[in-house]
Amino acid sequence: MAAAVDRVRPLCEDVRHRGVEALIELTQRFxxxxxxxxxxxxxxxxxxxxxxxxxxxxxxEESVRRARVVHRxxxxxxxxxxxxxxxxxxxxxIPVDRVGLYVPGGRAVYPSSVIMNVVPAQEAGVRSxxxxxxxxxxFGGLPHxxxxxxxxxxxxEEVYAVGGAQAVAMFAYGAGPCERVDxxxxxxxxxxxxxxxxxxxxxxxxxxxxxxxxxxxxxxTADPDxxxxxxxxxxxxxxxxxxxxxxxxxxxxxxxxxxxxxxxxATKHGERVREALSGPQSGIVMVDDxxxxxxxxxxxxxxxxxxxxxxxxxxxxxxxxxxxxxxxxFSPVSLGDYAAGSNHVLPTGGCACHTxxxxxxxxxxxxxxxxxxxDALAEVAHHVITLANxxxxxxxxxxxxxxxxxx
Numbered sequence: 001m002a003a004a005v006d007r008v009r010p011l012c013e014d015v016r017h018r019g020v021e022a023l024i025e026l027t028q029r030f031x032x033x034x035x036x037x038x039x040x041x042x043x044x045x046x047x048x049x050x051x052x053x054x055x056x057x058x059x060x061e062e063s064v065r066r067a068r069v070v071h072r073x074x075x076x077x078x079x080x081x082x083x084x085x086x087x088x089x090x091x092x093x094i095p096v097d098r099v100g101l102y103v104p105g106g107r108a109v110y111p112s113s114v115i116m117n118v119v120p121a122q123e124a125g126v127r128s129x130x131x132x133x134x135x136x137x138x139f140g141g142l143p144h145x146x147x148x149x150x151x152x153x154x155x156x157e158e159v160y161a162v163g164g165a166q167a168v169a170m171f172a173y174g175a176g177p178c179e180r181v182d183x184x185x186x187x188x189x190x191x192x193x194x195x196x197x198x199x200x201x202x203x204x205x206x207x208x209x210x211x212x213x214x215x216x217x218x219x220x221t222a223d224p225d226x227x228x229x230x231x232x233x234x235x236x237x238x239x240x241x242x243x244x245x246x247x248x249x250x251x252x253x254x255x256x257x258x259x260x261x262x263x264x265x266a267t268k269h270g271e272r273v274r275e276a277l278s279g280p281q282s283g284i285v286m287v288d289d290x291x292x293x294x295x296x297x298x299x300x301x302x303x304x305x306x307x308x309x310x311x312x313x314x315x316x317x318x319x320x321x322x323x324x325x326x327x328x329x330f331s332p333v334s335l336g337d338y339a340a341g342s343n344h345v346l347p348t349g350g351c352a353c354h355t356x357x358x359x360x361x362x363x364x365x366x367x368x369x370x371x372x373x374x375d376a377l378a379e380v381a382h383h384v385i386t387l388a389n390x391x392x393x394x395x396x397x398x399x400x401x402x403x404x405x406x407x
Contacts, residue, residue: 001208004194008165012195015169020176026166031134033141033161038170039177040142040159048148059338060111060150066341067119074360075123087376090369096204098128098179099363100171102186103147105134105163108237111150112338116345116358117186118154124363130178131156132170134163164188165195172199185358187345206362207355210348211281213242214333215302215322217293217315222247222308223329224255228263230306230332231256235276236269242281244300246293253284294318301352304333321353378404 014022020038028034049057076093083089101117104110114131121129131151133143142148142161151159160178162170174180180203184196187209196205214234216227231243247253260277264270276282287293290309297305301321309315312328319325323346324336336342345358381404388397 001190001194001197004190005198008191008194009198011165012169012172012198015166015175016173019174023162023166023170023175026164027135027162030164030166031137033135033137035135035141035161037177038160038162038175040148040161042157044142045148045152045157045159048145049152051145052149056146057149057153060115060153063112063115063339064119064154066339067115067343068123070341071120071123071343071360074120076361076364076366084376084379086373087380088371090371092367092369093364094367095125095127096182096363096365097126098181098183099126099130100168100181100184100203101129101131102167102184102188102192103131103133103143104186104188104192105136105143105147109144109146111144111146112344113186114147114150114154114156116343118151118156120343120358120360121185121363122154124360126363128158128179129156130158130160130171130181132160132162132167134167135161163192165191168192168195168199168203172203183363185345185362206345206358207347207351208349209345211240211242212237213244213281213303213348214306215244215246215297215300215304216306216308217290217297218245218247218249218252218306218308219290219310220249220252221310222252224252225259225263226329226332227252227256227308228259230334231260231277231282232263232267232273233332233334234304235273235282236267237276239272239275240279240281241276242279242302243277244282244302245284246287246296246300247284248287248289248293250286253286256284290315297322301347301350303346303348303352304336306331306333323347323352323357374403 023038024035078092080088080090099121103113133147135141136144168184170178171181171184183204185206193208197208212234218227235241235243264273267273285296287296298321303323305322306326307316316325316327324342326333337344343358347355381400384400385397
């Protein structure tokens with residue numbers, strides 16, 4: 001990642017100093033598209049929605065509905081605590097003012113990522129949000145029309161045809177019609193992740209997304225065909241995607257290998273899947289028993305963790321580290337990617353041991369409002385002064401004494 005940060009640093013500085021001119025030149029260099037305007041016209045958004053396949057529209061609408069049900073329940077309410085008579089602390093939840101949402105546009109089309117970014121931001125009450133996605137030559141330099149349609153469906157009118165590190169820089173510094181944002185969220189390739197790392201502090205970020213991961217903890221009761229299908233489902237994202245089976249059952253492992261051979265040969269992106277499954281990041285981990293397996297998956301802290309065991313719900317309750325947990329035979333990761341109601345923007349690379357997935361909380365700030373009257377301050381003044389002096393910061397204590405000592 002350090003090398004990638006060094007590579008994107010001059011690109012981000014270029015955008016910082018030259019704005020739209022730099023964006024246009026970098027887009028032509030990296031995407032092969034010559035833009036005249038980085039912002040997607042409103043009529044292009046409307047046309048994309050009008051032309052959207054009705055079945056795809058219905059699926060997107062249902063995905064949005066379910067995501068709203070889950071994310072609306074994540075809203076926080078302000079709470080006031082009376083610490084002492086006359087002294088209160090209120091925790092007020094304030095949404096970020098403006099966010100930039102990145103939607104990838106590489107090997108696949110991700111209208112689902114529009115939903116997963118936009119819905120929690122809207123439910124959090126973010127007042128201003130913008131979406132960006134790489135331009136596509138085959139669509140006249142605009143992002144993929146299904147992505148544009150998803151934006152229109154969600155009422156997002158500020159959309160940009162910019163990808164890569166330069167898109168993150170556009171959001172961080174502002175360029176042309178795009179005003180700077182306070183936070184950037186959404187997955188992307190290594191250059192997007194590197195730019196987010198570089199510019200963290202200038203902007204807030206959700207996480208540095210890496211290659212997708214699936215881990216499956218399974219025992220002899222698991223269906224080997226389900227296991228194989230789910231390992232493949234994530235491997236088709238990228239040749240560096242990680243697909244890991246953890247099991248104490250050798251017979252299951254052998255059956256999964258057999259089903260993988262059949263399914264890989266039949267799937268559309270077989271070559272990509274085969275390379276991902278044969279890479280060092282993927283494999284089958286044999287363990288002594290399920291307790292050992294649970295220790296392994298907790299240490300791995302996968303982005304997606306499936307539990308396919310006889311006691312799946314109980315095992316899932318013991319998981320400490322995972323971006324999202326999928327319980328039993330009928331909760332595959334693919335469901336979470338599109339229509340479970342959960343969010344699919346999740347921590348990767350072991351970050352699930354300290355970071356959660358994208359949520360309404362991502363876009364909220366908890367601010368403490370302290371309100372003490374004179375008597376409440378006087379009652380605790382001697383403790384404040386004592387601690388201030390103990391830290392050799394006497395002026396801190398003097399600021400209290402000025403209000404409480406008799407004239």
